[in-house]
Amino acid sequence: MTLSKKAKAIQDKIDTSKDYSLEEAIELLKSAPRAKFNESVDLSVNLGIDATKSDQGVRGSSTLPHGIGKTMTVVAFADGEDEKAAKDAGADEVGFEDLIDKVKKEKDLIADIVVATPDCMKKMGQLGRILGPKNLMPNPKEGTVTKNIADAITKAKKGQIRYKNDKAGIIHAIIGKLDFDTIKLADNAAALVSDLIKAKPSSAKGKYMKNITISSTMGPGIKVDLSSVEKRS
Numbered sequence: 001m002t003l004s005k006k007a008k009a010i011q012d013k014i015d016t017s018k019d020y021s022l023e024e025a026i027e028l029l030k031s032a033p034r035a036k037f038n039e040s041v042d043l044s045v046n047l048g049i050d051a052t053k054s055d056q057g058v059r060g061s062s063t064l065p066h067g068i069g070k071t072m073t074v075v076a077f078a079d080g081e082d083e084k085a086a087k088d089a090g091a092d093e094v095g096f097e098d099l100i101d102k103v104k105k106e107k108d109l110i111a112d113i114v115v116a117t118p119d120c121m122k123k124m125g126q127l128g129r130i131l132g133p134k135n136l137m138p139n140p141k142e143g144t145v146t147k148n149i150a151d152a153i154t155k156a157k158k159g160q161i162r163y164k165n166d167k168a169g170i171i172h173a174i175i176g177k178l179d180f181d182t183i184k185l186a187d188n189a190a191a192l193v194s195d196l197i198k199a200k201p202s203s204a205k206g207k208y209m210k211n212i213t214i215s216s217t218m219g220p221g222i223k224v225d226l227s228s229v230e231k232r233s
Contacts, residue, residue, distance in 0.1 A: 067159025
């Protein structure tokens with residue numbers, strides 16, 4: 001496969017046998033020719049889990065200190081006093097049974113994150129076929145099903161990301177944009193890794209954090225020295 005000029009420019013600078021410090025890896029990404037759009041910066045973390053076992057799944061959310069360079073659209077399912085709290089917290093759309101009916105009718109919901117109170121979840125099961133494939137169904141493990149709906153919305157608006165391991169036991173997550181300062185990207189990466197460490201399943205044995213790779217949308221992956229990330233956590 002022919003590499004893009006950007007990918008080749010980065011690859012020519014990379015020592016594939018080396019694990020770079022987090023800041024060095026970010027600087028490598030930033031030093032290469034830029035695409036015509038502001039690329040996302042992605043972190044891939046290979047975890048020492050058995051992804052085939054349900055008790056070793058790693059799933060949750062992380063509030064990145066500097067956000068991801070995108071204004072998040074947050075929809076809240078709440079009723080009564082919680083509905084007012086959700087509106088005051090800045091949710092882009094709030095409702096309960098009326099909102100459920102709307103989603104069922106339109107068979108869609110425009111949102112980056114959906115949050116809900118536990119009481120609303122009892123009736124939201126009927127939206128599973130619509131929200132599930134879009135990865136929008138609220139989940140307690142991600143902090144999107146909560147009694148403190150205002151806090152969940154505030155975190156989502158500040159730059160909360162959700163993560164879930166894939167079939168190979170790898171977490172893939174956006175940690176910002178390529179035009180972010182190196183320090184901000186490093187802070188975001190450290191925050192995510194810190195939360196992943198806290199989310200380690202008790203049944204996972206052996207080395208948990210196996211390796212970390214950072215990349216931009218159009219660039220190749222660069223291996224990161226785990227200790228350089230943990231020092232910032």
